[in-house]
Amino acid sequence: MVAEKYRRIIDESDIIKEYQYWLSSESVWGWVFLLPTIAAIGLVNVYPVIRAIYLSFTDYDGITEPTWIGLEHYIRIFTGWPEFWQVLQNTLVWVFGTVVVMLVLGMGFAVLLNHDFPGSGIATSLLLLPWVMPYIAVALNWQWMYRYQTGVFNGLLQLAGLERVLWLGSGKFALAAAMVGWIWRNFPFFMISFLSAMKAIPTELYEAALVDGSSRWELFRHITFPYLQPILIVTTLLMSLWTFNNFTMIFVLTGGGPGLSSMVLPVYVYRKAFITGDMGMAAAIGIVMMLIMLSYGLVYLRFYRADIGQK
Template identity: 35%
Template sequence: MSESAPLTIDQPGQVASATPPAPGRSRRLSDRWLAGAFISPALLLLLAMSVFPLLWALYLSFTDYSATRGGPAHFVWFENYTAILTSAQVHLRALTTLIYVVGAVALQTVLGFSIAYLISRRTHGRGVLTTLFLVPMMLSPVVVGLFWRFMLDAQFGVINSMLGSLGLGQVEWLTQQGTALLSLIVVDTWQWTPFIMLIALAGLTAVPKYLYEAASIDRASEWFRFRTITLPLVWPLLLIAVLFRAIEAFRLFDLVYILTSGGPGVSTETLSFHVYKVAFLGFNTGTASAYGILMVLVVLVLTQLYLRYLNKLKED
């Protein structure tokens, strides 16, 4: 008994001496230094390439600066902003953009979710189907725009050719007031339906199967199961996808540029395209900057909304 006593007392001392003395303070300091060294280069680049340009644009937005005329910029304060906010031209572009964003995103959501739902009910060939459906999304807007321009061509276009063989009339898709914006919405929907589909599919496959089993024991109808199980569980993720698409559609420029160049007239001129015209064709750099800053504000609000929902999704 008395011989074993020193052993038990000895042990804690040995453990203590095995760990290096007081690592806490110096390690925390070097961690801090390391975090700074690893993060600051990336942040510096973003400050130089994103924040600084935006601050410069903010400064220019209060002046009458023109990139071609050169010379010193004169402060005009809020003149540019009031000019834009009260301009009937801008209101028209805002309406066009709204129709485009709401139309395209709504169509994509309905179609994308439907396709995802149909795929999720299949047992075979899901992988192949998903991969095939995703192709349009990976293409560059340039390729998509050019190719649809060819397909929608009034003379040689395959769409009109097919309409012709069905005995229907020819449509000047991209050069008519009414159909140009519709064509733009259709092309954007074609390209981005797969995006909604992909995310909806991720949500659908994550719905636990026992919920459906429980519901079918209760003899719940298909529609009831869809409404009370599927939709509520997929909705948060779908909302993220919809917001993401809305931001992207709002800032879209390349498809408009390639497909219609804003025409015919100004019927497909979105806000992005109008900013480009003011800045690079009109060279009213100051006005264009103010216009741009207003667009950035809209994007920031949408981004905040997006990130808030994203956070909510992550916390659940």
């Protein structure tokens, strides 16, 4: 009787539970299975970021030892350094400009493809093709099409009796030209996401609304759009992060030029680190960039979790 009472006390004590928990095969295997992931992510993601935070407080050229200079880089960034602010402004235009247009285009194409017509499947597949292309091919191809003398866009302008335009060589058009190429490459992502979501909307909803005499616009406004909202939020945030982080398109198409007119943060950080050799400053700008992405990403995670919570 007494022994049993003690056994129950021991069984229920936290220390024993903890001990049993750690020996249970699930927790042990759980972490054992994560070891390779932790090693790889640690070496190539986490340690470099910690190292970059350290480097952002130093003066470092990549060859000699870094010298500690405290907040100097950050003070320079945040106390009116016009160059940085221009690049940041370009980046925001680049991200939000392209994402908004992609959203509208993706939605428009999804609405068109949601009709049942012969060949709608083939049309969908063909419209997805830009999204399958590698960035390097997209950037090179658009550079070729934007050429002043031999580019096909200026060729079309001339056919229409208009003047040639200096697309990539002028500060006025370079960023916009790059944005058009980026929009072309990525709008199918929105298109296919919206189309899949639209196909999942029960048709009875539309039929009921049609009986009530709703117009097409009302159908879209009150049925389609609310159904698309969760996927719209997630795809928008994802695409914003991808666009913000993309290096290839701008680097290959314009190199950020002419001057700084189409310079965005990833290319700027690369140039500062590997062309100018100012790795400390590059790291500091990169950390600022990371903070922007993280705060944006946290918003995304909140929506993601809200989305999961609904299911």
